[in-house]
Amino acid sequence: MAGRVICFGATGFTGRLTAEVMVRAGMAPVLAGRSAEALVDLTGELAGLGPIDRPPTWQVADAQDPDSVRALLTSPDDVLVTTVGPFLRFGSAAVEAAIDAGCGYVDSTGEPTFIRRVFEQDGPAAERTGARLLTAFGYDYVPGNLAAAHAIDDARRAGRVPSVVEVGYFVRGAMHMSSGTRASIAGMVDAPPFALRNGVIAATRGEVITFDVESREWQAMPVGGTEHFTLPRVDSDVRDVHVGLGWAGKWTKAAHGAAGAVNAAASMPGVGGLVRSGIERVSGEETGIGPDAATRRESSTLVVARTRDGVGRELSHVVVTGPSPYDLTAELLAWGAAMLLNGRARGAGALGPVDAFGMDDFVEGCARMGLHRVD
Numbered sequence: 132m133a134g135r136v137i138c139f140g141a142t143g144f145t146g147r148l149t150a151e152v153m154v155r156a157g158m159a160p161v162l163a164g165r166s167a168e169a170l171v172d173l174t175g176e177l178a179g180l181g182p183i184d185r186p187p188t189w190q191v192a193d194a195q196d197p198d199s200v201r202a203l204l205t206s207p208d209d210v211l212v213t214t215v216g217p218f219l220r221f222g223s224a225a226v227e228a229a230i231d232a233g234c235g236y237v238d239s240t241g242e243p244t245f246i247r248r249v250f251e252q253d254g255p256a257a258e259r260t261g262a263r264l265l266t267a268f269g270y271d272y273v274p275g276n277l278a279a280a281h282a283i284d285d286a287r288r289a290g291r292v293p294s295v296v297e298v299g300y301f302v303r304g305a306m307h308m309s310s311g312t313r314a315s316i317a318g319m320v321d322a323p324p325f326a327l328r329n330g331v332i333a334a335t336r337g338e339v340i341t342f343d344v345e346s347r348e349w350q351a352m353p354v355g356g357t358e359h360f361t362l363p364r365v366d367s368d369v370r371d372v373h374v375g376l377g378w379a380g381k382w383t384k385a386a387h388g389a390a391g392a393v394n395a396a397a398s399m400p401g402v403g404g405l406v407r408s409g410i411e412r413v414s415g416e417e418t419g420i421g422p423d424a425a426t427r428r429e430s431s432t433l434v435v436a437r438t439r440d441g442v443g444r445e446l447s448h449v450v451v452t453g454p455s456p457y458d459l460t461a462e463l464l465a466w467g468a469a470m471l472l473n474g475r476a477r478g479a480g481a482l483g484p485v486d487a488f489g490m491d492d493f494v495e496g497c498a499r500m501g502l503h504r505v506d
């Protein structure tokens with residue numbers, strides 16, 4: 132039997148956008164979530180968007196009932212796409228089910244601690260079962276992989292060795308967050324960022340990273356992404372990777388200082404637990420809320436990557452632009468799922484976009500969704 136694509140979290144904001152892309156593309160996704168009533172309504176609403184002979188179907192699964200998530204997967208050819216977050220709270224059942232089934236898995240997390248878990252713990256388990264795990268396969272952190280792969284290639288073509296890669300994630304226009312993004316950010320406050328330093332992943336507060344684009348200085352706050360794990364696979368001479376988020380604009384330095392204070396406080400005995408229990412209360416209270424299509428059109432993706440040699444000289448600088456972060460995330464999740472479903476991925480374990488699909492297919496797939504290099 133040919134594999135199926137399961138869209139877990141389809142009734143949420145990002146899940147619905149993703150399900151729409153899948154239905155329009157004729158992927159006949161299984162819409163999965165915890166409410167049968169919401170799934171029936173959604174399936175009816177989306178059915179008209181795609182080919183009449185490839186309608187979506189639905190199945191109930193609850194992230195807090197791992198057996199129900201396992202029951203979504205019936206074949207190693209299946210692909211489980213999940214937008215059920217915050218992932219530190221709700222993400223385990225899906226990734227573990229995909230590993231057990233040896234199938235494809237794509238998630239929308241942006242949470243550094245969950246990303247690190249997928250690469251360090253789940254990846255080796257997935258290699259043993261043949262599962263392919265694509266974590267953080269949205270605005271965070273796919274465009275940075277694209278920009279960095281181009282920047283590494285530019286440096287190599289110039290005969291230079293790219294030892295250091297710095298990546299900055301920005302949004303042009305106002306950043307309007309979904310309910311899920313807000314809950315996930317709340318879940319990140321007591322997690323210190325990590326970076327790749329001299330070939331080793333280590334927790335670090337890091338420094339604000341600055342980039343010059345369009346005659347303007349853009350500042351990014353250090354964060355743990357996928358690039359720390361994936362870029363040394365693109366080029367084994369890459370020893371240092373720094374990734375930053377620039378949503379805070381001119382407040383980036385202040386936000387970095389405040390985050391450091393929260394991290395420090397959360398590491399004090401008893402305080403981390405209080406921070407986390409506060410998070411548990413705010414997360415998951417409201418779902419499915421986010422910017423409408425007109426508001427999303429007011430923002431777009433801008434991501435920068437820069438390489439340096441071992442003594443800090445800049446070698447290359449690449450800018451990629453694309454659609455609004457939420458539309459881009461939906462397109463990327465659906466594209467990653469289609470590539471896995473159609474047997475266009477290689478390797479097993481926790482994969483980055485370049486090692487899973489190769490540079491040519493990755494660049495072409497991104498270009499089709501409007502994510503491409505401009506400089």
Ligand SMILES: NC(=O)c1ccc[n+]([C@@H]2O[C@H](COP(=O)([O-])OP(=O)(O)OC[C@H]3O[C@@H](n4cnc5c(N)ncnc54)[C@H](OP(=O)(O)O)[C@@H]3O)[C@@H](O)[C@H]2O)c1
Pocket residue numbers: 140141142143144145146164165166169192193194195214215216217218221239240241267268269270271272309310311312313315316415417418419420421456457460
């Ligand atoms: N990396 C990126 O660039 C990027 C972009 C967008 C989103 N995200 C992340 O994706 C996640 C979802 O965001 P969102 O905006 O879609 O949030 P959302 O609208 O709050 O959706 C959350 C979804 O999780 C579901 N859910 C919650 N608890 C569940 C459980 N126990 N079992 C099954 N489903 C459960 C909700 O179901 P109900 O509908 O039944 O409430 C809802 O469908 C967040 O972690 C967000 O940070 C990342």
